[in-house]
Amino acid sequence: MAIKRASIAALAMLALPACGNTPNSSDSTTAAAEDFAARINGPATEAGDDAANPAATTATAVQGSPSGAPTVAPPLPNAAAGPFVAGTATDPNSATCDANRMGPFIGRVADAPTQTDIENVVLLGREIRWLRPNAPAFNTDAASPRLNIMLDTQDIIRDARCG
Incomplete structure (x- = not known):
């Protein structure tokens, strides 16, 4: 019984100092969060400086800021929105198979009229492969001049890829 009381007393001695540290630990947590935000966002500015003029923030990032903020190159004229996927119509090298011309389709x-329209748009003699879901396996080669037209189960054109 004496061992049990000693164990309880030891636990109480350990628990009581921890209760007193709670306000200090939240202060250090807040300070750590503010430090992290300052490193990510740069030094704090007066409210409304950047909100009123977002172009100033963008220009600073493009010119390169000393804080090491990431920069993004401006998009090329007539570029597709978003990142490109290799071998698809958004790939800059898609001209090797005319996949870049398949956007309107x-x-x-x-159907037969759409297939005829596609054959008229691509270069004469270009091989076109129509791929449906659950079709037998096929080999792909993104550098190939063959045009692959991806169809869904209802024969709707979903993508155009080289290979």
Whole structure:
């Protein structure tokens, strides 16, 4: 019984000092959070400086700021929105198979008139492969001049890729 009381007393001695440290630990947590925010966002500015003029923030980032903020290159003229996927119509090298010319056909049903329109748009003699879901396996080569038209189960054109 004496061992049990000694164990309880030891636990109480350990728990009581921890209760007194709670306000200090939240102050250090707040300070750490503010330090992190300052490193990410740069030094604090007066409210409304950057909100009123967002172009100033962008210009600073593009010119390169001493805080090491990431920069993004401006998009090229007539570039597709978002990142490109290799071998698809948004790939800059998609001209090797004319996938870049398939934009107007995406979302259309691949019926005979649409297939004829596509054949008229691509270069004469270009090989076109129509791929449906659950089709037998096929080899791909993104550098190939062959145009792959990806269809869904309802024969709607969903993508155009080289290979």
